[in-house]
Amino acid sequence: MYIRRVSIIVDMKVKECLLVWLYCLYFTSAYSTISYGTTDFDECKQVNPNVCSQGCNNHDGGYSCYCQDGYDLINQTYCQAIGPDPLILLADRYLVREYDPLLIKHRTISPNLNYAVALDYDIKEMQVYWSDRNEDTIYRTNINGSGLPEVVISGYETYGMCIDWIFRNIYWADRSTKTIHVASLEDLSKRSILIPDITHTPEGLTLDPKIGYMFWSVYSGKIERAGMNGQQRLVLVDTDISSPVGLTTDLTTNLLFWVEQGSYRLNSIDYNGHGRRTILSSYSILPRPFGITVFEDYVYLTDLQRKAIIKANKFNGKHTMLVGNLNHPLGIQIYHPQKQIKGIINHCEGHNGGCSDLCVAAPKLNDNSVKYSCLCPSNSFLLQDGRTCEGSEVNPLTPPSSTVSPPEEKRTTQMRTDNINDEIV
Incomplete structure (x- = not known):
C-alpha cells in the first residue's frame, strides 16, 4: 500500500520559547541533557495524547503527521476516511x-x-x-x-x-x-x-x-x-x-x-x-x-x-x-x-490457488513467505502435490507439482515451517 505523506512541521519548542524565552531556553537545555542527551524531543513517541492519528515523522524541533491512502489529513494531525x-x-x-x-x-x-x-x-x-x-x-x-x-x-x-x-x-x-x-x-x-x-x-x-x-x-x-x-x-x-x-x-x-x-x-x-x-x-x-x-x-x-x-x-x-x-x-x-479496503490482491481468485478444496490467506512472516495455503476437511489430508486433498478431484488449474514443496507428512494444510515466534513484519 502506498503511503501518502503530508509534511506539516509542528515546532512546539519554538512556540513555547517565544512566550517565555529565558525560562524555556533553560528548561529545554536541562530537559534534553538529563532525559535524552539531545536537543530534540521525539513527539512521535508520545502515546497519550497521541500526536498523530496514523503515521508520524520526527524532525529537529518538531514532527509531521501522514495518513495512509484513503484518508485525508485534517488539522495537521487527524486522519479522516475518504x-x-x-x-x-x-x-x-x-x-x-x-x-x-x-x-x-x-x-x-x-x-x-x-x-x-x-x-x-x-x-x-x-x-x-x-x-x-x-x-x-x-x-x-x-x-x-x-x-x-x-x-x-x-x-x-x-x-x-x-x-x-x-x-x-x-x-x-x-x-x-x-x-x-x-x-x-x-x-x-x-x-x-x-x-x-x-x-x-x-x-x-x-x-x-x-x-x-x-x-x-x-x-x-x-x-x-x-x-x-x-x-x-x-x-x-x-x-x-x-x-x-x-x-x-x-x-x-x-x-x-x-x-x-x-x-x-x-x-x-x-x-x-x-x-x-x-x-x-x-x-x-x-x-x-x-x-x-x-x-x-x-x-x-x-x-x-x-x-x-x-x-x-x-x-x-x-x-x-x-x-x-x-x-x-x-x-x-x-x-x-x-x-474493507479494495485493491489488495486475492491470491486465490480465479483459480482457487490450484487447491482442490479451500484456499485461504497465509500469514506474512517476511517478504518471501507464501501468500496462501490449501486446506482440507478434517477427515482428509493434502496429497504430495500440496494442493489436492485425499478423496477430492484435482483442480484443473493446478500448476505443475514442481512449483509446490511436497508435504513432509500427512496434514490438512500447505504451510511454511518458520519459527512460531517470528514477529509480524
Missing part, C-alpha cells in the same frame, strides 16, 4: 439494525430474531452476517433489508465470527467444541477446522486479511494469534487479564483492541504482543462490555448493562455515550469502504 459518512451496524439481540450517528437515525435490517450475537458484513456483496446464540446458526441477508435471512452455517455456538473480504472466506469460533473454523463464501461446503484445541471457551474473533493473521479471546483469560491458515499460533496475553470478550484489529495502526468483562477495561496491544496499554478502566463506564470495533481515532463499544454504545478515543480514552436505550447490544461494526 468516502461516505460511517454507519454503525449492531446486533441488538432481537434485531440487526443500522444507526446513523450524524442523522441520529435507526433503521432495522432484520427484525424478529431470536438472539443475535456476533456481527460482520461483506461490503462487496452488500450483505450482513450474524450468529444466533439460541439457534446455533449463522445467517446473512442484504444490508438494505430486502429479502429473507439465509442460513449460512448451522450447528455451532458462535460469539466470534468474521468475514475475510479479500480471500472470500468466513471464520467463526465454536464455544461448544472450543474450535475455530473456516469456510469458503463461494462454496460453503468447503470448510476446515483451523484451531482444534482451544483449552477454554473462545469468545471474540477478528482478522487482518492484509497480512493473513487472526486473533481470538479466551474467556478464561487469554488473547491468542495465528495465521489465517491455522499456523504460527502464539499467545499474546495471558497475565493480568480477566474475562476478555470482544476484540478488533485496527488496520491503520496494526493495533489490537479488546474489552474485559471481569475488570471493566478497554485495552490495546500491537500485533506482536508489545506495547500493552489500558485505555479505560471503570465499572461506571464499562460495567459489562461485549462488542468492539474501531474506526479512525475512535473505538465503539457495546455494554449490556448500560444497554448502550460508548464511543471512546483509542489513544486517551475520552468517551461519550453515543446511543442508549437499546435492547441487548452485542456485536458491532462500522460500515465504511475503508474498513
Whole structure:
C-alpha cells in the first residue's frame, strides 16, 4: 500500500520559547541533557495524547503527521476516511439494525430474531452476517433489508465470527467444541477446522486479511494469534487479564483492541504482543462490555448493562455515550469502504490457488513467505502435490507439482515451517 505523506512541521519548542524565552531556553537545555542527551524531543513517541492519528515523522524541533491512502489529513494531525459518512451496524439481540450517528437515525435490517450475537458484513456483496446464540446458526441477508435471512452455517455456538473480504472466506469460533473454523463464501461446503484445541471457551474473533493473521479471546483469560491458515499460533496475553470478550484489529495502526468483562477495561496491544496499554478502566463506564470495533481515532463499544454504545478515543480514552436505550447490544461494526479496503490482491481468485478444496490467506512472516495455503476437511489430508486433498478431484488449474514443496507428512494444510515466534513484519 502506498503511503501518502503530508509534511506539516509542528515546532512546539519554538512556540513555547517565544512566550517565555529565558525560562524555556533553560528548561529545554536541562530537559534534553538529563532525559535524552539531545536537543530534540521525539513527539512521535508520545502515546497519550497521541500526536498523530496514523503515521508520524520526527524532525529537529518538531514532527509531521501522514495518513495512509484513503484518508485525508485534517488539522495537521487527524486522519479522516475518504468516502461516505460511517454507519454503525449492531446486533441488538432481537434485531440487526443500522444507526446513523450524524442523522441520529435507526433503521432495522432484520427484525424478529431470536438472539443475535456476533456481527460482520461483506461490503462487496452488500450483505450482513450474524450468529444466533439460541439457534446455533449463522445467517446473512442484504444490508438494505430486502429479502429473507439465509442460513449460512448451522450447528455451532458462535460469539466470534468474521468475514475475510479479500480471500472470500468466513471464520467463526465454536464455544461448544472450543474450535475455530473456516469456510469458503463461494462454496460453503468447503470448510476446515483451523484451531482444534482451544483449552477454554473462545469468545471474540477478528482478522487482518492484509497480512493473513487472526486473533481470538479466551474467556478464561487469554488473547491468542495465528495465521489465517491455522499456523504460527502464539499467545499474546495471558497475565493480568480477566474475562476478555470482544476484540478488533485496527488496520491503520496494526493495533489490537479488546474489552474485559471481569475488570471493566478497554485495552490495546500491537500485533506482536508489545506495547500493552489500558485505555479505560471503570465499572461506571464499562460495567459489562461485549462488542468492539474501531474506526479512525475512535473505538465503539457495546455494554449490556448500560444497554448502550460508548464511543471512546483509542489513544486517551475520552468517551461519550453515543446511543442508549437499546435492547441487548452485542456485536458491532462500522460500515465504511475503508474498513474493507479494495485493491489488495486475492491470491486465490480465479483459480482457487490450484487447491482442490479451500484456499485461504497465509500469514506474512517476511517478504518471501507464501501468500496462501490449501486446506482440507478434517477427515482428509493434502496429497504430495500440496494442493489436492485425499478423496477430492484435482483442480484443473493446478500448476505443475514442481512449483509446490511436497508435504513432509500427512496434514490438512500447505504451510511454511518458520519459527512460531517470528514477529509480524
